[in-house]
Amino acid sequence: MNFKRILAVTSREARGMVRDKLFFAMAFIVPALLMLTFGYGLSLDVMHSPLAALDYDRTSMSRDYLHRFMDSPAFSFRGYLKSERQIYPLLASGTVRAVLIIPEHFQQNLLAGRPAAVQTLIDGTFPFRAQTVKGYVAAINNSFNLRELSLYLCRTRAMSRRRALAGLEPIKAQVRCLYNRNLRSDWSIAPRLMMMVMMICPPFLTAMGVVREKETGAIYNIYSSTITRGEYLLGKLTPYVVVSIFNAVVLWLIATEVFGAPFRGGRLFFFASSVLYVICTTGMGLIVSVLVGTQVAASLVTFIVTVVPTVFYSGMFVPISSLSPSGRVVARLLPAMYFTNIVSGCFLKGVGFKVLWSDAAVLAIYAAALFMLGYSRFHKRPAS
């Protein structure tokens, strides 16, 4: 190992990275941009669903019922409809996602103790969203029923309102969600996005950086020189790791400051694991770059080996425990899951080294293995 030669390679690489516009963008702009676009676009909360109502009854009770929906943050009321014919065009165009239809004699029936049917039409194109909207409708309807029933009991059995309510709901479920009390999806997604962006960007940067040299022939400067392959890889990859660490800090700031995700764990431990993770993903780029010869192939292969596993096997969208048994095995073989554990542990749960050391250790082993593999496959005298 000759430090001077490593430095020569590193400083050349760093200059190229800063001066080449495309590379500069890939290194410094794309990660933050990915984080922001995904963060804003990927909110899984279903709030403010546009809602319209067709009220055939037009009584104080029907208005009262509808007000419960209007006041809920789950819905955003867009107005009353005049006829049934208006409903389908609005749903079809996506202007509203749910329509409530209150039949005639709604108040009359209720006051007479007869059930009344309220029809709700929901846009079911996205099952997950429709399911959630359906849940909101049922919950609001339920609470209205409870109130009506308690009022009825008060009136007929001369009970106090409180007793009536208690009698109607003998068991009250007291649910408290730990770590993310309001179940805000951006709190849980923002940190995971960090995991995803740091899984995609460093390998791209690394694979393109090395393969570009192969494509232009600049790699022959290295092959034909006295630089050893270890020196070359170390010199070449250091700038990528440094840039990626810088990006990890930027992404952390975006997660906490822009998306407001709470960070409760130990900063030092999290930083150290982020460095391990970044080395790990840089190593993945190195593996890609020793296997392929063109930038097109490199970007395709990198996409497949990074994006696909993160979407399916990282616990980003689907918890690992919900995967099929074989899926769980795959998840354990890939580094993304371990960093997801670290990320959600450090951000939301506020745990640190004591709980997460094993995940960090796996990342370290992974990083070492990838670099060893890359080193052994990189030759200065290839067959073609």
Add this chain to the structure above:
Amino acid sequence: MVAEGLGPQPAVRLRAFTKNYGRLRAVCGVDLDVDREEIFGLIGPDGAGKSSLMKAVAGVMSFEGGSLEVFGTRIDSEKSAESVKERLGFMPQGLGQNLYPDLSVDENIDFFSRSRLVPAKEAAERKKGLLEMTRLTPFRARPMKNLSGGMKQKLGLVCTLIHEPGLVILDEPTTGLDPVSRRDFWTTLSVLLREKKITALVSTAYMDEASRFHRLSLFYGGRAVAQGSPDEIMAAVPGALVVCKTERQSETLAGLKKSFSDVQVRGSWLRVFVKGADEQEAVGRVGQVVGEGVAELRSAPAELEDIFIALLREKGLVVESSRGVSDMTDSAMPARIEEEGRGGADIEARNLVRDFGGFRAVDGVSFRVERGEIFGLLGANGAGKSTAIKMLVGLLPPTAGTGYVAGRSMLQAPRAIRERIGYMSQVFSLYTDLTVVENIRLYAGIYGLDRGRSRQRTDWILEMTELAGHEDQRTESLPMGVRQRLALGCALVHGPRILFLDEPTSGVDPIGRRRFWDILFRLSRNELVTILITTHYMGEAEHCDHLALMHGGKIVADASPGEMKRRLANETGGLLEVKTDRAAEAMEALREAGFQGVSIHGRQIHLLAPDREAAEHRIRKVLAEKNIALIAVSQQPVTMEDVFVHHVMAMEANGGKSR
């Protein structure tokens, strides 16, 4: 680092060297020795195996068979290859491709010296010297991507030499460069190598660069066909070249082809290489065949390409085209002579200008191409040839100026023009997963030919471009030369009367090139097709009836090749070849003495001088002052390269004004 004295072993020794890529055999069984301090050349077309061999010598690629020794060290593993790399410098193929575009000239050199652990003080000294030598000093701060092709190549050379290797391996350092830069590069290289006592292994695809080497090896199909000094190789096939000029060129050609294997058309000349005959006998034998009505008939010095092809023929490596020039014409071709009765220009460019941002790629280009003429646009990469063609065929709107193709304005009737022309682009636009016939039919469909006509044209094309026997082969499996003919065929599918060919012969071997030119000749003479062709091969220019030399977006000369050479000879006298014992020093001395067009060719110097006797006297005096022994002075015919260099120099002396 220079080896201690002249060691017993050569710098490079190859025995039965073999390199395979999978099942493809790139180099098979080559024996080769490169002696210390010589410039050894590998000459051959693309795919001949030159690069593979050079990469193996540079220790950047493994090989499958035979043995390789570099400075006496047997190279058989990554480890042994590493052990000699300190003494090697390698410059891969591609104009400055291995350099770092965003780094300045200085930074590029610094990277190489730092990665080679050259001590800072020495590195600075060497850099200063090399930059001065290559005249790059004023551009030290300029990013490499903004250098011209010639400067990039010189920077590449500086980077390769900065650690003072004992052996440099330069892979096609001059491909695509303009002749002026090429000459400059060779001069710089010769001087540097001699000063530092460096050995060089250099490859080139240009046959006319053979004289630059001390010794060379001709490569074809992975084999070394011949080896030796340029003179030795020229003598490898005894024979003589005869040139003649006749009125009835086509008939004479057909007659000659029946009696001689090596007949070639070059513009208005027919060239016949008569094997095994001396000059007198050769002229006599050719004279017998051509008979009466010959305007001119004489012997001429053979060129390396003639010898190369004769050698390949001897070794049975040439597949002959089965027929001579037949009088086959396409009866269904549009009766273009009636259609456009009046004679005159088929293509005319008037003051064409094209800017790309702040860069003027084509700068006031005007020329005329007469009907049935083969018109050549000759220039280096980036001279503006392709841009000019693209404007004329309507692929690119001009910034200013106009042009007429087939009597129609390119500004007003680009569609009508496109129906009447065939265009073959630099990257042959073929579908590699289709067969030969499928490709032709596809183009027939694109041009809206009906079934009957499509079949008829396909047959005609297969015959005209000599593709019979390849009909059902996939295009990807075809050799370069066959692909090139297919691309030509596809451009001919709709029976165009004008053909635009953009560097159709780049990378094709000399035999393929000859065959291609034969076809162009038939198209031009028998079918009256007007052909505009661009090329950066100086030698190829001589095939054209008329020639325009392009440099830096401008036309610097416009005449027939013979006329151009004649004019140069009249203007400057003739070309003298000076043989001395120390060529590099002699060159410097002669330059200082004020001789024009001085360049170094291996062990010889070329220069232009009006009066041979007076010049010889002066040369003798200049060299005697420097104690350089003069071996001989001889008159040589001027080459296209001399013409080109002369015009470019004149233009630059005039401050960029053309003509």
